[in-house]
Every structure is written in structure tokens, then in C-alpha cells.
Amino acid sequence: MAEQSRRLFLALWPEPALAERLHQLAGEAHRECGGRIMRRETLHLTLAFIGAVGEERLPELLTTLGRLRAPRFRMQLDVLGHWAHNHILWLGCTDAPPALPQLAADIRRELAAIGLPVSGPEFVPHMTLLRKAHVPRELPVFEPADWAVAEWVLVESRMTPHGADYQPLATWALD
Ligand code: 2AM
Numbered sequence: 001m002a003e004q005s006r007r008l009f010l011a012l013w014p015e016p017a018l019a020e021r022l023h024q025l026a027g028e029a030h031r032e033c034g035g036r037i038m039r040r041e042t043l044h045l046t047l048a049f050i051g052a053v054g055e056e057r058l059p060e061l062l063t064t065l066g067r068l069r070a071p072r073f074r075m076q077l078d079v080l081g082h083w084a085h086n087h088i089l090w091l092g093c094t095d096a097p098p099a100l101p102q103l104a105a106d107i108r109r110e111l112a113a114i115g116l117p118v119s120g121p122e123f124v125p126h127m128t129l130l131r132k133a134h135v136p137r138e139l140p141v142f143e144p145a146d147w148a149v150a151e152w153v154l155v156e157s158r159m160t161p162h163g164a165d166y167q168p169l170a171t172w173a174l175d
Pocket of ligand 1: 009044045046048049088119120121127128157164
């Protein structure tokens with residue numbers, strides 16, 4: 001029988017209170033850009049997208065990533081942007097703390113070492129708020145959100161009729 005595969009990625013997940021605030025911001029942006037609002041519980045910032053991984057590779061993946069040590073950091077989510085190529089309205093930071101791209105790079109390195117190279121574009125930290133969003137004429141003015149990042153997660157993405165459903169498989173604390 002064929003091995004099952006899972007669609008996996010690594011991400012930062014905001015606490016419910018922060019996610020609620022960001023979801024409200026998404027609602028404001030939606031009034032300008034339309035499109036589809038990401039559900040509050042699905043808001044996240046992807047560190048590395050792995051894609052389909054055979055079930056049998058999971059234990060090795062968990063062990064390898066679980067060994068990674070990285071420091072906690074804070075970031076200011078202070079900028080909204082729109083990408084024309086994929087119609088995403090996103091939230092990001094103008095001045096990313098170095099620990100953020102470093103964590104993403106460390107994860108990529110560890111994945112490559114076990115034969116799971118991360119393909120796709122260079123790491124650009126962003127949180128998708130809206131999909132299928134129109135080009136905005138004007139974006140909402142908002143108070144930057146301070147995010148104290150203390151952990152990162154391995155997540156499985158499953159497609160459902162209501163959009164992607166994300167299931168956390170493991171959570172690791174930052175030091
Ligand atoms: P997006 O929000 O910019 O679309 C789960 O699908 C997460 O992985 C999303 O945050 C998504 O980013 C990202 N993702 C999906 N497919 C990807 C790919 N091929 N390369 C990089 N990131 C991807």
C-alpha cells in the first residue's frame with residue numbers, strides 16, 4: 001500500500017488575543033480590497049514551506065527540528081502590502097529582527113540536511129490576511145502590533161471545502 005503523505009510547513013502562530021486584533025485589521029482591509037478573509041484561527045507567519053512529506057519521515061523530521069536552538073524575539077507588525085502576482089494582502093514588518101530570518105534559515109538548513117530541501121521563493125516574512133484581494137487604492141492606517149515570539153510550530157495543511165485547515169503537529173519553545 002502507498003505511504004500516506006502530509007502537507008507540512010513551519011510557522012509562527014499568534015496568540016488568540018493578537019490573532020483577534022489582526023483579524024479585525026483584516027476586516028478593515030477587506031472593506032477596501034475585498035477577497036477572502038483568513039479565519040482568525042488560521043492566521044500565521046510561514047517560516048518554511050516543506051510540502052508533501054511521506055508519513056514515514058515524520059519521526060526523523062521531529063527529532064531533527066526538535067534539536068534546533070534559537071532565541072526568542074519581538075517584532076513589530078507595522079506594514080500592509082499587496083502582491084499583484086498572487087492577489088494576497090499581507091501584514092509584515094518594515095524592520096524584521098535578525099533572529100527571524102535566522103530561524104527560517106536554520107530550519108531550511110536542517111531540512112536540507114535530512115533531504116527535505118525547501119523549494120520556493122526566498123523567505124519574505126509576511127502574514128496573509130486576505131486572498132484574492134483587489135489592488136488597494138488606500139490601505140487602513142493602524143497601530144503597529146508588537147509580537148513577542150516565544151515558540152514555533154510544525155503544521156499540517158489539509159484542504160477542506162471551507163479552505164485550508166491547519167493542524168499543529170509539534171510546538172518548540174524558543175530560548
Ligand atoms: P501564503 O500565505 O503566502 O500563501 C500554508 O499554505 C502556508 O505555506 C501559507 O502561509 C503559504 O503562504 C505557504 N505556502 C504555500 N505554498 C507555498 C510554496 N509553494 N512556497 C512557499 N510557501 C508556500
